[in-house]
Amino acid sequence: MYDTIIVGAGSAGCVLANRLTEDPSRRVLLLEAGPRDTHLWIHVPLGYGRLFTKSEVNWGYESEPEPALNGRRVFTPRGKVLGGSSSINGLVYIRGQPEDFDGWGIPGWGFADLLPYFKKAENQHRGADDWHGTGGPLEVADLPDKHELCDAFIASAERLGIPRNDDFNGARQEGTGYYQATACRGRRCSTATGYLRPAEKRANLTVRTGALVTRIVFEGKRAVGVECQGKIFTGREVILSGGAFNSPQLLQLSGVGPGELLQRHGIPMVHDLPGVGEDLQDHFYARTFWRCSRPITLNDDMLSLWRKAGMLANYVFRKKGPLTISAGYAAAFVRTRPELERPDAQIYFINFSTAKRGGVLHTHSGFTCAVSQLQVESRGSVRIKSADPTVQPAIRYNYLSSENDRRVMVEGLKVARKICTTAPMRDYVAGEYYPGEKVKSDEDWLAFCREVGETVFHPTSTCRMGKVVDSRLRVLGLTNLRVVDASVMPSVPSGNINAAVIAVAEKAADLLREEACGR
Numbered sequence: 001m002y003d004t005i006i007v008g009a010g011s012a013g014c015v016l017a018n019r020l021t022e023d024p025s026r027r028v029l030l031l032e033a034g035p036r037d038t039h040l041w042i043h044v045p046l047g048y049g050r051l052f053t054k055s056e057v058n059w060g061y062e063s064e065p066e067p068a069l070n071g072r073r074v075f076t077p078r079g080k081v082l083g084g085s086s087s088i089n090g091l092v093y094i095r096g097q098p099e100d101f102d103g104w105g106i107p108g109w110g111f112a113d114l115l116p117y118f119k120k121a122e123n124q125h126r127g128a129d130d131w132h133g134t135g136g137p138l139e140v141a142d143l144p145d146k147h148e149l150c151d152a153f154i155a156s157a158e159r160l161g162i163p164r165n166d167d168f169n170g171a172r173q174e175g176t177g178y179y180q181a182t183a184c185r186g187r188r189c190s191t192a193t194g195y196l197r198p199a200e201k202r203a204n205l206t207v208r209t210g211a212l213v214t215r216i217v218f219e220g221k222r223a224v225g226v227e228c229q230g231k232i233f234t235g236r237e238v239i240l241s242g243g244a245f246n247s248p249q250l251l252q253l254s255g256v257g258p259g260e261l262l263q264r265h266g267i268p269m270v271h272d273l274p275g276v277g278e279d280l281q282d283h284f285y286a287r288t289f290w291r292c293s294r295p296i297t298l299n300d301d302m303l304s305l306w307r308k309a310g311m312l313a314n315y316v317f318r319k320k321g322p323l324t325i326s327a328g329y330a331a332a333f334v335r336t337r338p339e340l341e342r343p344d345a346q347i348y349f350i351n352f353s354t355a356k357r358g359g360v361l362h363t364h365s366g367f368t369c370a371v372s373q374l375q376v377e378s379r380g381s382v383r384i385k386s387a388d389p390t391v392q393p394a395i396r397y398n399y400l401s402s403e404n405d406r407r408v409m410v411e412g413l414k415v416a417r418k419i420c421t422t423a424p425m426r427d428y429v430a431g432e433y434y435p436g437e438k439v440k441s442d443e444d445w446l447a448f449c450r451e452v453g454e455t456v457f458h459p460t461s462t463c464r465m466g467k468v469v470d471s472r473l474r475v476l477g478l479t480n481l482r483v484v485d486a487s488v489m490p491s492v493p494s495g496n497i498n499a500a501v502i503a504v505a506e507k508a509a510d511l512l513r514e515e516a517c518g519r
C-alpha cells in the first residue's frame, strides 16, 4: 500500500516524485512505461535529433489523417523514458505569456500564482531577479556560444522594428534574441536528471521502469490503485502524469470518459465524463530553408571529418560548440498585426537545415527559419481506438481549422521571410531553398503550410481544469484520482511548454502537501 502512485515519470511525474517524497512519511510509487534514461544522446543537447523517431525511448505516435493538411498524418514523438518528453525535447526554455495563465480563469492558477513556481523550479545561471530563481532543480542557462548567423538574424529583426529582447521570460516576451536552454555544462537537464535523480536516494520513493499501467482500479467511484504488468498496486491516491495523450487514454481505458466511446469499445463505465480527451491543442509549425552564401552552418561542419572531430573535441573538452545547441538558437516573438497587445507568432532560427526532422542535414550551407503560432484556436481530440492499452489512441489535431490560426501562420511566415531578406541577414543568404520564389501570395503560403506543416510538440488540455479536473486537479466525480501534466492546462501557453508543465507540477505538489498537513 503506497500513499501516492504516480503514473508516468515525465516532466510532471518526476517533479511530483521529488517534491512529495520530501515528506519522509509519504510512500510514493512512480511507474514509468519506458526505460531508465541511459541512452547517450539524451544527455547531449543536440542529441535530440537522434531521439526523434519511434524507439524504445519514444512512443512515436502518428495522428489520424489531418483534414486541413491534405489528409497527411503528423508524426508525433513523445518521450517514453525517465524524464518523459523532457528527456527527448529540444531544451528551449520559454514560459509563455502572463495573459495565458490569467486567461485560464481558474482561481489560484493566474500568472502571479504560478510565477513563484517557475522561480522555485529554476536554477537560472544569470542569477536571481524579480522573474528568475536560483537553486532550483531545473538548470536554465544561455547557450555556451553565440553564432554569427544568429547575430545577423537578430540584427535584421531589429532593423524591421522588432525590439531586442535578452530575456523572453522576463518583463515581456516580445522581441528578438537568443534562447536559453534547460542545460548546464553541455548536458541536458531533464526532470529525470534535475528532480528524480536526487530523490531516488530516498527510502520512501520506489521507481519502476518498463512498467506500463494498463488500468486504474476503482472501488465504486474511488480509485484504489493501478494495474501494471498483471499486478495490482494499491494506493491512497493515484496521480496520472502520462502526458496529454496517455492520461486521457488511460482514463478512457479505465471507464472514465465519454460514455458512447467507452460503450463502443466494450469498456465498463465507471464515470461518464465527456471532456476526457477533448479540447486537444497544439502549436502548429512550418519550416523554411535557406541557402547560405558562406560555409558557416552546421551543415558545413557535418561535411568535413576534420570539422566533425573538432566539434567533438570542443564538446568533450570545453562543453562548447554545436553539440550544445538546442532546437532553437535565436528567435523572434512577434505580433502579426500591430494592433495586437502581445505576440501571436514565434519565429525559430537555427544554423542548420534538414528536410526531415531528425534526418541527415542538407549537403549545402543552409539554415532554417520556422514559424509557429502562439495562441491556438483549433481544437482536436484524443480517443481510444481499442480497449487494448498497447494500441495508440486516435489523435486528431484539426490544425488550421480556425481562420485566425491560418492567418497567423501566413503572416508569421511572411515576417520570417522578411527577416531573412533584410540586411545584415541578406548578405549571408544565397537564396530561399524551400519553399522558394514559387510561394508569393497568401494562398501560396497557406498551401505551403498544408503541405509541410507539422507539430512543434506542445499538446495540452485533454483533461483540462474545469472540465475534467477541478482546480486542485482532482478528477471530477471521482475520489482519490488526480491528473497532473500538460493535459490539465486549459489552454496551451504561448511558447514552448516544458517550463509551464513543471510549474504546474510544482504547484500541484504544494496542493497535495497542504492537504496532508490539513489531515
Ligand SMILES: Cc1cc2nc3c(=O)[nH]c(=O)nc-3n(C[C@H](O)[C@H](O)[C@H](O)COP(=O)(O)OP(=O)(O)OC[C@H]3O[C@@H](n4cnc5c(N)ncnc54)[C@H](O)[C@@H]3O)c2cc1C
Pocket: 007, 008, 009, 010, 011, 012, 013, 031, 032, 033, 034, 077, 078, 079, 080, 081, 082, 083, 084, 085, 086, 088, 089, 090, 091, 092, 093, 094, 211, 212, 213, 214, 241, 242, 243, 244, 246, 247, 250, 327, 456, 457, 458, 459, 484, 485, 486, 487, 496, 497, 498, 499, 501
Ligand atoms: C520532440 C519534442 C521536443 C520538444 N521540445 C520542447 C522544447 O524545446 N521546449 C519545451 O519547453 N518543450 C518542448 N517539448 C514539450 C515538452 O517537453 C512537453 O510538453 C512536456 O515534457 C510534457 O510533460 P508531461 O509531464 O505532460 O508528459 P511527458 O513528459 O511526455 O511524460 C509522460 C510520461 O508518462 C509515461 N507514461 C505514459 N503512459 C504511461 C502508462 N500508461 N504507464 C506508465 N507510464 C506512462 C511516458 O512514457 C512518459 O515518460 C517538446 C516535446 C517533444 C516530444
